[in-house]
Amino acid sequence: MAEPDSKAQTQKPLLQRNTLLQRLLNSAPIYVVLIILLILVRVVNPNFFDANVFLGFLKRSAPVMILAAGQLFVIATGGFDLSMGSIILMVVLGGALLTNNDPTRTWWSILSLLGLGTIIGLLNGAITSFLRIPSFITTLGMQLVVRGAILLASGGAPSGYLPDNFRIFGRGNIFEVGGVQVPWALVVLVIVAAGDIFLMQRSNLGKQILAVGDNPRAAALAGVRVSQVRILAFILSAIAAVIAGILYGGFSGTSRDAGQGYELQAIAAVVLGGARLGGGQGSIPAAMAGALSLQALFTLLNLLGLPKPLRDAVEGLIIVGAAAYSAVRSRHSDNS
Amino acid sequence: MTHTTPPVKMTLTRLRAIPPAYFILLGIFCAAWLVVELFGTGSFMNPDTLTNILVRSVALGIVAVGQSYAILSGSLDLSVAYLISVTAVMSSFIMQGDPQRVPLALAVVLAIGVFVGLINGLIITRLKIHPFIATLSTSLMMKGLLDTGFQNFAGSVPKSFQALAYDGWGPIPYSVLLFLVVAVVGEFILRRTRFGSHVYAVGGNREVARLSGIRTARVLMGVHVLVSLTAVLSGIFIVSRLGSGAPWVGPDGAYDLESIAAVVVGGTALSGGRGSVAGTVAGVLIFGVLDTMFNLLGVGAFLKLVLRGVIIIAAVASYAIRSKHEVA
Numbered sequence: 168m169a170e171p172d173s174k175a176q177t178q179k180p181l182l183q184r185n186t187l188l189q190r191l192l193n194s195a196p197i198y199v200v201l202i203i204l205l206i207l208v209r210v211v212n213p214n215f216f217d218a219n220v221f222l223g224f225l226k227r228s229a230p231v232m233i234l235a236a237g238q239l240f241v242i243a244t245g246g247f248d249l250s251m252g253s254i255i256l257m258v259v260l261g262g263a264l265l266t267n268n269d270p271t272r273t274w275w276s277i278l279s280l281l282g283l284g285t286i287i288g289l290l291n292g293a294i295t296s297f298l299r300i301p302s303f304i305t306t307l308g309m310q311l312v313v314r315g316a317i318l319l320a321s322g323g324a325p326s327g328y329l330p331d332n333f334r335i336f337g338r339g340n341i342f343e344v345g346g347v348q349v350p351w352a353l354v355v356l357v358i359v360a361a362g363d364i365f366l367m368q369r370s371n372l373g374k375q376i377l378a379v380g381d382n383p384r385a386a387a388l389a390g391v392r393v394s395q396v397r398i399l400a401f402i403l404s405a406i407a408a409v410i411a412g413i414l415y416g417g418f419s420g421t422s423r424d425a426g427q428g429y430e431l432q433a434i435a436a437v438v439l440g441g442a443r444l445g446g447g448q449g450s451i452p453a454a455m456a457g458a459l460s461l462q463a464l465f466t467l468l469n470l471l472g473l474p475k476p477l478r479d480a481v482e483g484l485i486i487v488g489a490a491a492y493s494a495v496r497s498r499h500s501d502n503s
Numbered sequence: 504m505t506h507t508t509p510p511v512k513m514t515l516t517r518l519r520a521i522p523p524a525y526f527i528l529l530g531i532f533c534a535a536w537l538v539v540e541l542f543g544t545g546s547f548m549n550p551d552t553l554t555n556i557l558v559r560s561v562a563l564g565i566v567a568v569g570q571s572y573a574i575l576s577g578s579l580d581l582s583v584a585y586l587i588s589v590t591a592v593m594s595s596f597i598m599q600g601d602p603q604r605v606p607l608a609l610a611v612v613l614a615i616g617v618f619v620g621l622i623n624g625l626i627i628t629r630l631k632i633h634p635f636i637a638t639l640s641t642s643l644m645m646k647g648l649l650d651t652g653f654q655n656f657a658g659s660v661p662k663s664f665q666a667l668a669y670d671g672w673g674p675i676p677y678s679v680l681l682f683l684v685v686a687v688v689g690e691f692i693l694r695r696t697r698f699g700s701h702v703y704a705v706g707g708n709r710e711v712a713r714l715s716g717i718r719t720a721r722v723l724m725g726v727h728v729l730v731s732l733t734a735v736l737s738g739i740f741i742v743s744r745l746g747s748g749a750p751w752v753g754p755d756g757a758y759d760l761e762s763i764a765a766v767v768v769g770g771t772a773l774s775g776g777r778g779s780v781a782g783t784v785a786g787v788l789i790f791g792v793l794d795t796m797f798n799l800l801g802v803g804a805f806l807k808l809v810l811r812g813v814i815i816i817a818a819v820a821s822y823a824i825r826s827k828h829e830v831a
Contacts, residue, residue, distance in 0.1 A: 299822055302822055307764060315807070434636075438636050476649075482647075
């Protein structure tokens with residue numbers, strides 16, 4: 168919007184500042200959106216940048232950020248993962264079933280859930296690759312299968328509770344420094360983010376994922392094992408959903424509605440982060456920033472006292488606005 | 504620019520071929536018959552059960568016909584579920600049980616349908632936003648506005664209006680006739696009109712379609728208006744069946760994802776350009792037969808979810824495995 172003005176200005180210091188700003192806008196407009204939203208939240212709630220309040224915000228945002236990063240792997244290969252919400256439900260209800268109120272079984276249960284998640288991701292990827300089914304359908308089917316299976320296993324209602332040492336990851340603090348409480352969720356988030364960023368931005372796998380998403384045939388001809396790369400992307404996505412489910416279960420406890428609709432939120436966050444549906448483009452930090460922006464938006468609308476239904480409507484409006492903004496931006500950078 | 508028709512050969516094969524979904528439908532129908540007679544309570548091959556299968560398929564079927572257009576053109580529409588809710592709530596709210604207000608209510612909901620379709624089309628074509636995100640957003644907006652105004656069943660439809668859901672022409676319920684008309688008109692437009700060929704062309708390759716002189720944006724706008732109108736018709740049927748509309752009727756039926764699943768189970772390629780409305784009808788009936796079978800066998804709701812998921816994947820796998828097309 169401010170572009171014509173900035174081009175008209177020719178004084179040197181201004182020009183320099185503008186090009187820097189423009190570069191930031193061109194590379195990932197979501198960071199600007201995020202900063203604006205955070206500042207708006209700060210205006211409404213002056214305590215927002217206090218360490219504990221802000222860390223609490225990050226704690227609430229961690230599950231969706233992890234989901235968005237996981238979803239990005241699949242979207243970058245050109246697919247969708249609609250099974251994430253059901254995997255969260257599986258972790259929350261299955262965690263209660265496996266631990267059976269016995270804290271000594273927590274670690275074993277978490278490992279089993281991670282294993283189950285890996286199997287689900289493997290199936291998603293294998294069915295998509297080898298049976299040549301669009302992942303939209305594969306993961307939609309998997310969503311029904313996983314939800315039905317876990318509800319069947321738990322008798323349709325949350326049975327039992329998650330033990331405290333299971334829930335600590337979602338709601339507890341790992342340590343306290345000078346009155347600042349550092350939540351476990353933040354530590355998990357940092358570890359997952361570091362791993363994801365390494366895989367996507369620094370490893371061969373990341374480059375192969377983007378190549379597969381951009382043009383699977385070209386990637387195959389260049390020697391990429393397309394099926395293997397896709398399967399790995401789905402496994403990473405499913406594991407992200409398990410980790411998010413553990414945090415979510417810790418934060419909110421068991422419920423039959425757990426996870427519902429989270430896959431769509433993750434996809435929206437990824438798109439806000441500038442990834443292209445259809446594959447070939449996307450970055451982990453931007454996807455996480457997209458998720459954080461959505462959370463900041465919810466916080467803002469909440470603080471403004473909007474009723475929940477209107478918040479949904481505004482959310483829809485903002486997603487269209489932000490997606491249109493990044494679509495326009497990416498067309499500009501394509502042309503240049 | 505001259506108008507281009509699809510090659511004759513393609514039209515011929517399209518006319519000749521029965522969508523493979525009908526063979527799956529036949530197989531599942533026979534299997535359901537056998538299993539229900541052997542293990543179920545009640546019988547399968549009687550007029551009541553068969554009519555029940557058809558009536559059960561109406562709500563999903565009508566909106567799935569529209570969804571076929573969206574998917575054939577390379578788009579998709581996730582906003583149908585909440586549009587169905589909006590239609591159901593608005594019609595019963597406007598009617599308030601008064602038969603004289605029925606035309607007004609129908610006019611309003613059809614206008615809402617056209618409006619929502621235009622908005623979806625405009626966001627997709629002008630703002631160049633992926634249809635998944637565009638329609639997800641309009642869906643959220645409708646959800647928000649609807650939930651703000653209504654928390655429960657609102658108003659009611661007059662008794663005479665419920666005839667649509669409960670009466671019939673001889674043994675055939677009006678609702679099934681409505682579904683049939685929508686499906687036949689849908690298939691006709693797709694096969695015999697210029698707009699129909701354009702839908703295939705845009706879905707097959709939008710850039711090539713544009714370069715051969717098709718106004719792709721207009722086709723997509725038309726497609727999204729059509730999908731929204733079918734969602735409105737589904738909503739009208741649902742409200743006539745329930746007697747009153749509530750904000751959750753659309754999302755509870757999962758009409759967004761279910762309609763996409765029915766279209767793809769019917770043999771239409773999710774990437775667009777290949778498929779038919781006739782196939783979609785088979786896809787919807789497959790779901791109807793399975794639901795009825797599970798009910799007669801007394802299968803629980805959760806196991807039904809699992810089986811449904813497996814069957815969606817298996818049905819799509821049965822065509823996809825023979826195809827050489829690259830998917831993601």
